[in-house]
Amino acid sequence: MDEFQEILQDFLVESFELVEKLDEDLVELESNPEDLELLNGIFRVAHTVKGASSFLNFDVLTHLTHHMEDVLNKARHGELVITPDVMDVVLESIDLMKALLNVIRDTSTDAGIDVSACVSRLDKISGGTGEVATPVNEATPAQEEAPAQEEVSAPKEESDEEELDYDNMSDEDVEAEIARLLAERQAEDKAKREAKIAAGEKVPEAPPEPDSQKKEEPKSEPVTTPVAVTPTPKPTKTQQKPKGEAKAAAPAKRTPATVEQTIRVDVKRLDHLMNLIGELVLAKNRLIKINDDVEERYEGEEFLEELNQVVSIVSLVTTDLQIAVMKTRMLPIGKVFNKFPRMIRDLSRELNKKIELEISGEDTELDKSIVEEIGDPLVHIIRNSCDHGIEIPEDRVALGKPETGTIKLKAFNEGNAIIIQVDDDGKGLDPDMLKDKCLEKNLITEKEADIMSDKEAFGLIFKPGFSTAASVTNVSGRGVGMDVVKTNIEKVNGIIDIDSQLGAGTSLKLKIPLTLAIIQALLVGVQEEHYAIPLASVLETVRISTDEIYTVEGRSVMRLRNDVLSLVHIGDIFEVERILDSSEHAYVVVLGLGTQKLGLIVDTLVGQEEIVIKSLGDYLKGIEGIAGATIRGDGGVTLIVDVVALMEIAKGVKASVSAESNTTALLTKEKTKASDYKIMIVDDSKTDRMIMRKALESLGVTLVEASDGQEALNILKQGDHNFDAMLIDIEMPRMDGYSLATEIKKYNRYKNLPLIAVTSRTSKSDRMRGVESGMVEYITKPYSADYLSSVVQRNVNFKSEFL
Amino acid sequence: MSDKLKEIINKQSNQQSETLDQSDNIVQLVGFIIGEEEYAVPILSIQEIIKPIEWTRVPQTPAYVVGVFNLRGSVIPLIDLRIKFGLTPKKHSDETRFFVLKQGDEVAGFVIDRLTMAIRIKKEDIGPAPDTMVGDESMIDGVGKQEDKILTILKVNKLLERDF
Numbered sequence: 025m026d027e028f029q030e031i032l033q034d035f036l037v038e039s040f041e042l043v044e045k046l047d048e049d050l051v052e053l054e055s056n057p058e059d060l061e062l063l064n065g066i067f068r069v070a071h072t073v074k075g076a077s078s079f080l081n082f083d084v085l086t087h088l089t090h091h092m093e094d095v096l097n098k099a100r101h102g103e104l105v106i107t108p109d110v111m112d113v114v115l116e117s118i119d120l121m122k123a124l125l126n127v128i129r130d131t132s133t134d135a136g137i138d139v140s141a142c143v144s145r146l147d148k149i150s151g152g153t154g155e156v157a158t159p160v161n162e163a164t165p166a167q168e169e170a171p172a173q174e175e176v177s178a179p180k181e182e183s184d185e186e187e188l189d190y191d192n193m194s195d196e197d198v199e200a201e202i203a204r205l206l207a208e209r210q211a212e213d214k215a216k217r218e219a220k221i222a223a224g225e226k227v228p229e230a231p232p233e234p235d236s237q238k239k240e241e242p243k244s245e246p247v248t249t250p251v252a253v254t255p256t257p258k259p260t261k262t263q264q265k266p267k268g269e270a271k272a273a274a275p276a277k278r279t280p281a282t283v284e285q286t287i288r289v290d291v292k293r294l295d296h297l298m299n300l301i302g303e304l305v306l307a308k309n310r311l312i313k314i315n316d317d318v319e320e321r322y323e324g325e326e327f328l329e330e331l332n333q334v335v336s337i338v339s340l341v342t343t344d345l346q347i348a349v350m351k352t353r354m355l356p357i358g359k360v361f362n363k364f365p366r367m368i369r370d371l372s373r374e375l376n377k378k379i380e381l382e383i384s385g386e387d388t389e390l391d392k393s394i395v396e397e398i399g400d401p402l403v404h405i406i407r408n409s410c411d412h413g414i415e416i417p418e419d420r421v422a423l424g425k426p427e428t429g430t431i432k433l434k435a436f437n438e439g440n441a442i443i444i445q446v447d448d449d450g451k452g453l454d455p456d457m458l459k460d461k462c463l464e465k466n467l468i469t470e471k472e473a474d475i476m477s478d479k480e481a482f483g484l485i486f487k488p489g490f491s492t493a494a495s496v497t498n499v500s501g502r503g504v505g506m507d508v509v510k511t512n513i514e515k516v517n518g519i520i521d522i523d524s525q526l527g528a529g530t531s532l533k534l535k536i537p538l539t540l541a542i543i544q545a546l547l548v549g550v551q552e553e554h555y556a557i558p559l560a561s562v563l564e565t566v567r568i569s570t571d572e573i574y575t576v577e578g579r580s581v582m583r584l585r586n587d588v589l590s591l592v593h594i595g596d597i598f599e600v601e602r603i604l605d606s607s608e609h610a611y612v613v614v615l616g617l618g619t620q621k622l623g624l625i626v627d628t629l630v631g632q633e634e635i636v637i638k639s640l641g642d643y644l645k646g647i648e649g650i651a652g653a654t655i656r657g658d659g660g661v662t663l664i665v666d667v668v669a670l671m672e673i674a675k676g677v678k679a680s681v682s683a684e685s686n687t688t689a690l691l692t693k694e695k696t697k698a699s700d701y702k703i704m705i706v707d708d709s710k711t712d713r714m715i716m717r718k719a720l721e722s723l724g725v726t727l728v729e730a731s732d733g734q735e736a737l738n739i740l741k742q743g744d745h746n747f748d749a750m751l752i753d754i755e756m757p758r759m760d761g762y763s764l765a766t767e768i769k770k771y772n773r774y775k776n777l778p779l780i781a782v783t784s785r786t787s788k789s790d791r792m793r794g795v796e797s798g799m800v801e802y803i804t805k806p807y808s809a810d811y812l813s814s815v816v817q818r819n820v821n822f823k824s825e826f827l
Numbered sequence: 828m829s830d831k832l833k834e835i836i837n838k839q840s841n842q843q844s845e846t847l848d849q850s851d852n853i854v855q856l857v858g859f860i861i862g863e864e865e866y867a868v869p870i871l872s873i874q875e876i877i878k879p880i881e882w883t884r885v886p887q888t889p890a891y892v893v894g895v896f897n898l899r900g901s902v903i904p905l906i907d908l909r910i911k912f913g914l915t916p917k918k919h920s921d922e923t924r925f926f927v928l929k930q931g932d933e934v935a936g937f938v939i940d941r942l943t944m945a946i947r948i949k950k951e952d953i954g955p956a957p958d959t960m961v962g963d964e965s966m967i968d969g970v971g972k973q974e975d976k977i978l979t980i981l982k983v984n985k986l987l988e989r990d991f
Contacts, residue, residue: 598886599887638902639902640895641902641903641904641933642932642989644885644888644892644895644904644989647887648887650885653883653895653902655902659897660883661894662883663883663886663895744918
């Protein structure tokens with residue numbers, strides 16, 4: 025019952041929207057009768073309403089729209105010119121349609137409006153005689169045929185008479201029909217019961233399918249639609265008395281379809297609101313960060329507590345607000361699930377299989393946009409289960425399974441995601457068969473097939489161009505199904521997991537994020553850049569030393585417990601310049617996408633953060649491997665990795681060769697004159713710098729000065745100069761000489777840059793520290809100008825001819 | 828009531844009528860320098876002009892796409908016009924600016940070497956782009972002639988169009 029109400033609800037909302045649009049279009053059409061686009065649009069509206077209303081057994085409406093469709097169809101094929109006269113009739117029919125929709129909204133039935141006059145005029149226009157006799161019952165399930173024919177009776181003057189008429193008519197004919205229907209259902213139930221008994225199951229009290237049938241059965245009766253035998257227009261009656269209807273209409277129809285207590289809000293507004301919340305979340309992150317900083321700096325101060333309170337309230341409210349706004353976009357997944365019982369019923373008939381559908385968790389809520397996206401994939405999956413999964417009853421019995429196959433459809437929350445699971449107890453997937461099939465179609469190579477695990481083999485059904493059905497059936501198996509499913513699910517950042525046991529059934533698990541706008545992400549660092557990886561696709565992270573990485577056929581791999589995991593460096597994918605020297609240790613982020621796994625090597629793990637996904641805009645959209653960007657607490661932009669694309673790219677990336685070779689070439693440029701040599705002097709004392717300058721000036725080399733470590737590092741980072749050596753004082757503000765040397769040595773390109781300590785520190789431990797931090801020479805103050813000059817000459821391989 | 832006052836009033840009303848006259852055939856542009864050349868774009872296409880801020884590199888893009896930056900919560904692409912125009916990249920200096928251009932929903936930041944000034948130029952002083960540069964593909968909208976120099980007026984929609 026509720027299901028019907030819901031469909032009706034949707035139908036009404038859609039129809040009213042369509043009709044509203046139709047009015048505008050028609051008016052435009054009159055002034056612009058040649059516009060094919062417009063005609064097509066109007067035709068589609070009539071067609072859509074017809075289709076839906078016939079499904080819902082609104083026969084008067086179907087009747088009317090059917091004829092409208094005829095006229096419009098002729099018009100759009102150019103067989104009919106839209107004259108104002110034609111338009112009058114079309115407009116009249118649309119008015120009638122609106123009136124009918126109103127009646128349906130108020131009473132859940134479309135009786136009570138006479139459309140015959142209009143229909144006959146429509147018919148005349150479309151080339152008919154105007155003698156439209158039969159309200160065609162489009163839905164026509166087998167058991168409804170009979171009443172439809174019988175009810176070709178006289179036109180009704182009033183709705184009250186309609187019931188009478190129905191009553192009159194319901195003599196032998198209707199009696200016979202009811203008897204037939206009952207017999208049919210009894211037979212069906214009996215068969216079902218027998219099947220259950222055969223399967224050794226307990227017979228349930230209620231027959232499993234009565235609901236849907238009951239609904240259809242009575243609905244077929246009010247097909248006593250007015251019929252136009254004479255083209256005389258009848259007064260249209262807009263409202264039907266519910267009391268009269270009571271007898272005729274099915275119980276389901278008696279309750280008026282009250283429009284839900286809701287406001288329809290433009291999705292754009294909600295999106296805008298969501299964006300604003302996103303901004304707020306970012307600001308919150310920033311506030312928390314600042315709070316942490318302040319806490320550190322003013323430890324123990326009294327105002328801190330107050331600040332802390334405010335920050336936590338803001339953060340709490342922001343989170344609540346975010347959830348609240350997210351909720352406004354949420355719909356129960358039942359919206360999608362509702363159409364499946366009927367689908368299963370039709371499919372089982374079509375396929376001559378016995379299938380039962382068990383639904384649970386239909387209250388689980390999901391973002392509207394996601395609900396819209398997963399409808400089609402689920403249809404595909406369930407069709408597949410029916411078609412390929414569940415065996416025909418004989419086979420099932422032979423296998424000792426219950427004759428009726430079961431498909432379980434359930435939805436539940438798991439952390440920040442929704443899991444939708446489709447289980448069937450069918451024949452399951454045969455990994456070897458799948459591999460053979462793929463080999464046959466050249467989707468995989470022999471070698472790939474050999475090393476493939478069962479689970480990976482199951483994943484093959486998602487390959488484009490794959491279809492397991494030996495013959496293409498009406499239901500599934502056009503070879504596009506499952507890969508489309510996968511793409512659609514991945515579009516909403518979802519993950520598909522498939523598991524199967526031969527002979528026992530298949531289980532498909534869809535893991536779908538609650539919302540698309542805000543996600544949990546793992547932030548990783550590579551060289552000086554940061555990237556965000558959606559946490560949903562991160563299985564684990566491991567710290568490895570570089571010698572755990574092996575190279576197999578030009579690809580990096582590592583052992584992860586008992587598996588071999590292929591590796592790819594994030595820097596290779598995103599063309600990150602290797603300026604920092606790689607350390608012996610690396611972090612591997614294990615990414616999982618369905619059955620695929622990939623190890624992503626990163627330099628550092630920064631942490632987990634809630635991020636707001638922002639698009640890169642039209643200019644930069646569609647960049648491979650990048651799903652979007654987010655703004656971090658510090659105001660910087662961090663790119664979000666597109667894991668799906670990354671997996672694809674990774675296939676083409678070879679193991680990274682050490683990047684050292686090309687950078688050293690830069691440093692060893694041919695020197696043609698003394699001033700080609702560049703030396704940096706780092707000392708906080710101006711006098712000391714002057715002394716060094718004086719000592720080296722005579723060589724004619726180019727000198728650059730920096731007054732502390734930080735400044736020196738900045739000059740290096742800018743890369744404006746290629747230095748041949750650096751003279752570094754140890755005792756300096758901001759960054760001392762040792763730290764500077766350590767920092768410099770992190771950069772690949774400065775690995776071989778001679779660093780010369782010039783200091784008054786003379787102890788042995790100081791010298792040791794100098795060596796440890798990468799200094800090659802240690803000059804103690806005071807020194808002679810000649811000595812300094814000779815040390816520098818030696819270290820830069822100063823050519824004697826320049827002297 | 829002196830003559831002087833009258834004079835001033837006259838002058839003002841003259842000025843007013845002048846500006847009214849001109850409003851129709853005057854184009855307001857903002858000029859900027861890239862390399863040696865002066866370019867200009869219509870003032871209304873400029874969302875704002877900011878001093879260089881931190882940006883993030885975006886991989887798999889042409890060299891002239893420097894990256895993206897955060898402009899009050901929006902992620903905006905940053906394009907270096909020096910590289911786009913085939914010049915060698917240059918370090919940002921004190922005069923470097925980010926030019927944020929907007930047309931419809933498209934927004935992008937452009938790195939320019941230096942701002943010059945807002946320019947008012949008569950429509951008749953704007954010539955077509957050189958014959959060799961005409962066409963849909965050209966980024967040049969026209970050439971504005973001033974007393975001592977010419978400036979190239981760029982098509983904003985072309986600048987904002989993705990061409991990779």
